Amino acid sequence: MRISKICIQLVLSISLILLFLSISVYSQQEDQVREEEREENCSQLQLHSKLSxxxxxxxxxxxxxxxxxxxxxxxxxxxxxxxxxxxxxxxxxxxxxxxxxxxxxxxxxxxxxxxxxxxxxxxxxxxxxxxxxxxxxxxxxxxxxxxxxxxxxxxxxxxxxxxxxxxxxxxxxxxxxxxxxxxxYLFTRNTGNCEFINATGISLCELMHPERMESDPGINYSIAYVVMDPGEKSLPHRLSNPEIYYTLEGNGTIFVDDVPVSLHKGKLVLVPASEVQYVENTGNSSLLLLVIDQPAWKAENEEIVG
CATH class of the missing domain: 3.30.450.20 (PAS domain)
Structure with missing residues (x-):
């Protein structure tokens, strides 16, 4: 009988300790979340207040x-x-x-x-x-x-x-x-003086990327500006994140898992994560696109296919 009581007391003690630890860990996690929210709010306020x-x-x-x-x-x-x-x-x-x-x-x-x-x-x-x-x-x-x-x-x-x-x-x-x-006091960028690079076989410039800005902008997406000549197409590729295409000028086709979707001025297409995609300029003039990635584009998130 005495051994049973000791066992019961031991089990209760261990349960109380585990409960305390779980509460403590949860409390620490809550504090961390609040601190991250405060830092994000302060960062956004700081960016806003510079201009104001x-x-x-x-x-x-x-x-x-x-x-x-x-x-x-x-x-x-x-x-x-x-x-x-x-x-x-x-x-x-x-x-x-x-x-x-x-x-x-x-x-x-x-x-x-x-x-x-x-x-x-x-x-x-x-x-x-x-x-x-x-x-x-x-x-x-x-x-x-x-x-x-x-x-x-x-x-x-x-x-x-x-x-x-x-x-x-x-x-x-x-x-x-x-x-x-x-x-x-505000981040701005002009496509006229943007440095173009070759990516997935097409010419684009990085209009905005949070990791390459002087101060933390409080955002987690990137925007690229794409210029494609008539007949030009990008290499088939996939990303581990969703990607948005918005057509500024011209006509083309975006293929998502080989399914064609027409592109024209004002057209927006959301490509789901992990889908194989490529774009082709099917018009007679330059195809101008904005490409938005969230989270911001990273090389390790992109894979050239085939």
Whole structure:
């Protein structure tokens, strides 16, 4: 009888220990999941806040500069030209125009001061000089203008976003402004300067891959841009993940397990994981495709067949 009681106590003790361990492991797993969710949310918030913070900071500084001009008039201008000050640092600067379009403060190039820039246009001919003035003279006296502008030592344009605000001192009326390049705070890619490689027998460029971006984008898919000449076809292959084809231009056929599916502008095809697939351009012009992999494409997930 005594041995039976000891056995029962032992079994109960072991059961309690196992229960405690299972609860502890489950709790640790829950904590790990929560931590991963927090890290993902923080990463996404950080990416979002970079643009938002820059936008808020630019508007704040322009308003502060406008207040300074309304307080001091032209006596404030030298402060905007002081390097490594709150007004001029790391590519940030404040510019000032007379409301008639004469540029009176331009720290990046002082020789540009005194010029009539009322007819200023952006890379695509957008009349930004006129828009700056109209914005300053508008009902709210301030606003944002987007336009295409080239960076120093660059030839291709980038999107610039500038905040404009009116300021008055005595009988003079000015517009105060500053801007930033949107691409410095958002990931963008242009197919025109994308590096093409040969993959599965066709030409493509990698528009976006999370493992080759400067900061964690919080995504797990990749996008490739494919250009196929008439008559060209890819090698039969399969992936261990699903793959999406979206047709931008042209006509073709995608074969999924030898079953043909037509491709034309606006057509999307989802290829299930592990299905043998290949694409052929059956039209008379280039076939342009976007190819999306989730998870992001990896060489070990792809197999050339036959």
């Amino acid at each position: 913070a820059q936008k808020d900071d630019t508007a704040l500084k322009v308003r502060e500069a406008a207040n300074l001009v309304e307080e001091k008039g032209e006596e404030a201008f030298p402060e905007f030209r002081e390097k490594d000050s709150k007004w001029l640092y790391d590519g940030f600067y404040i510019f000032v125009w007379n409301i008639n379009g004469t540029r009176v403060v331009y720290p990046p190039n002082l020789t540009g001061e005194g010029q009539d820039v009322s007819g200023l246009t952006d890379f695509n001919g957008k009349p930004i000089g006129k828009l700056f003035i109209e914005t300053a003279l508008g009902e709210s006296g301030e606003g944002w203008i987007s336009y295409e502008w080239t960076k120093p030592n660059e030839t291709e344009p980038f999107t610039k976003y500038s905040f404009i605000k009116k300021a008055a001192f005595g009988e003079e009326t000015y517009l105060i402004g500053s801007g930033f390049y949107v691409e410095d």
